[in-house]
Amino acid sequence: MSIRRRIAVTAAAAVLSLGLAAAPARAATPAETIDRVASQVIDILKDESLEQATRRRRVEDVAYRSFDFDVISKLVLARNWATLSPEQQKRFIEEFKQHLSVTYGKNLDSYANEKVVLLGDREEARGDWSVKTKIARGGGNDDILVDYRLRRPAGTDDWKIIDVTIEGVSLVANFRSQFQEIMANGGADRMLALLAEKNAKGESILPPEKRGGSKPGTATAQP
């Protein structure tokens, strides 16, 4: 990178961070929120000076700021949510968040100059908003349609992402189906054990029927 470009980049970064600091003056619309998140993530992915681990962590930071994992967890468990003790709920939120960040973190390494294009937004039931985007991949690869669902936590001005729908498949709906099945067959303890086990491994696990011998309540899997 030439000196001049480096200066330009630094200047841009400075302006950007100022802009971000000043941003709360006016709350961003849902579309602006998605636009901002997308460009923040792409800037991080584009920065080749970052090491893999740093890159993942930074993207994770953006994700933690932009997603409402409390709401996502409640939506994913739906009716089962209320059957969990407050302590189990807390564990679920943490573990599920970690699961998402591990599995989706892996996708980041395959970034190949994709661009995010906003296609439109609209108001949904009870004040939610959805924002449609597509990821343009170029090189003869098909674009990918990604819709975001946003909600404002009560008493705040900031929109948070509560679901991502990729090519018609909703993250919340898909995980809900899976957890429903697991809850039905083994209850909350089994589900939490599976989550912890998977997180500990950072890897795929056996199908539930094979049962990993994990006792209800014991979170971590033995290697």
Add this chain to the structure above:
Amino acid sequence: MTTLLPSRPVPGRLSRATGIALACVLVLATSARAARAEDASPPAQGGVREPTPEATSVARTPGDPLEPMNRAIFSFNEKVDAWVLRPTAVAWDKVVPTPVENGLDNAFENIRFPIHLVNNALQGRIDATGTTIFRFLINSTIGIAGFFDVAKHLGMPRRNADFGQTLGVWGVPSGPYLVWPILGSSSVRDSAGMAVDSYINISGLFVDWPWLAGQRVLETVNDRALLLGEIDRAREASFDFYVAVRAAYEARRTAAVTGRASVERRQAEEDLYFPETGDTPPANAGAPAPSGGPR
């Protein structure tokens, strides 16, 4: 950024993008065929009848009465994938550059033009029918036997349709989820659709069956090669891959059949995003519009 396009139905076109969908629809790449009817925009209010309430509940949560059999076939398919299809696709992917894989994918898609044409017409989608004809003419000529998707760059993306979808638009419920050996995810309705589509596909009139079989194999391997990373990651991200694939398949098929504004879809969204309005009175948390502070 503020000049966003107005919301509109998403033009349909599936693709391997399915695989990228969080939990992918495919067990084996071939099931892309069945899932291909992607068009989220059903015909305008005119021709479609609203589903009756009973049909709605059946279509929305069909359950999985055939689960034991499905799971057995699913795990068979997973083995075929692990031992045969995936390794072949990996080898193919090493030799064939991605742009060529994409070109082949386009060409195979182009050959299926009669299926898209007939079904778009049967569903009363006039502009999709026109687009399908136009795409075939342009891509077969300028696009060199469909290898290049020229029409897409002229603003006419794929408008795929299949007979399973047509039946759905006509009000036929999907029936139970069904996994076929090798072919992967389907439903009773979509299986009938596949059979009809294979008649509509007139390639058989022009070439002998060994060619068709060869084409099918090549297509399967090529599709799988384009989905290598996606399927691996989807497997890894899921807790029960069978359920993940089933849910994704059903979501995509429902989207292909129902309109965004349909009663059915609104009900499903209500269920998805406001589950606390369900039967259970929230015991501890889960008040409407929960705020950031969990206990």
